[in-house]
Amino acid sequence: MSVSVIIPAYNEEPRIAEVVEVVMTSPYHRDVIVVSDGSTDSTAVVAKQAGASVVELPTNIGKGGAMKVGVQEAKYEILLFLDADLMGLKREHLQSLVEPLLKGNVEMTVGVFERGRLATDLGQLITPYLSGQRAVLKSIFLNVSELEASRYGVEAALTQHFRRSQSLRKIEVLLPDLTHMMKEEKLGLLKGFKERMKMYWEIAKWVK
Ligand SMILES: O=c1ccn([C@@H]2O[C@H](COP(=O)(O)OP(=O)(O)O)[C@@H](O)[C@H]2O)c(=O)[nH]1
Numbered sequence: 001m002s003v004s005v006i007i008p009a010y011n012e013e014p015r016i017a018e019v020v021e022v023v024m025t026s027p028y029h030r031d032v033i034v035v036s037d038g039s040t041d042s043t044a045v046v047a048k049q050a051g052a053s054v055v056e057l058p059t060n061i062g063k064g065g066a067m068k069v070g071v072q073e074a075k076y077e078i079l080l081f082l083d084a085d086l087m088g089l090k091r092e093h094l095q096s097l098v099e100p101l102l103k104g105n106v107e108m109t110v111g112v113f114e115r116g117r118l119a120t121d122l123g124q125l126i127t128p129y130l131s132g133q134r135a136v137l138k139s140i141f142l143n144v145s146e147l148e149a150s151r152y153g154v155e156a157a158l159t160q161h162f163r164r165s166q167s168l169r170k171i172e173v174l175l176p177d178l179t180h181m182m183k184e185e186k187l188g189l190l191k192g193f194k195e196r197m198k199m200y201w202e203i204a205k206w207v208k
């Protein structure tokens, strides 16, 4: 069975190729969609060169909106979401994320970094439900309301949807030796911290 991979990306030119290239080597990830969310750098060009289908949004609409646009383009029922700034991604990680859905055991997996880097491991230990690495069924994703407006609240909203349901099943899967680049590393300490606070505010709105 095939899987659609959706990678929302905002100004990820230096990082996107590594992620797309790994996904392209995987046997069942035939549909690889990068949604460049109003990027002002060459994210879209680099993603295309690496082999992805690219949707270029003219303005930045936020992560949740970008994911929804990607889902509307997706060919398959199993969706795999990945962040564009992962460091150390391997085919085994993709397999761990999608296998429980391929077997029909659950409707969503959430990937948790393990032994990546202390700072990102700790973050995910405290709030695993925020992880951007997850596989979910398309029909369920499309049932969650207001994801377009959720920005960084998208993962919290998805997790809430599962918590409230009697029937939907999810599991956490460990992703060894994987990490991502933190906002402070991408943007500098001050701007990164400001963006982090904005992100927490966007998440808080969805934790009801
Ligand atoms: O407005 C935005 C902000 C972020 N992203 C993407 O969403 C993913 C997670 O964002 P980020 O790395 O900023 O989150 P962090 O991991 O630092 O919390 C990355 O692929 C970003 O490029 C996006 O598509 N639109």
Ligand SMILES: O=C(O)[C@@H](COP(=O)(O)O)O[C@H]1O[C@H](CO)[C@@H](O)[C@H](O)[C@H]1O
Binding pocket: 063, 083, 119, 120, 123, 124, 127, 129, 130, 131, 132, 133, 152, 153, 154, 155, 156, 180, 181, 182, 183, 203
């Ligand atoms: O884990 C977290 O607390 C945040 C912040 O991670 P960093 O402090 O930048 O390592 O990152 C995640 O949360 C966002 C909101 O759910 C997701 O959109 C990101 O994909 C995810 O990396």
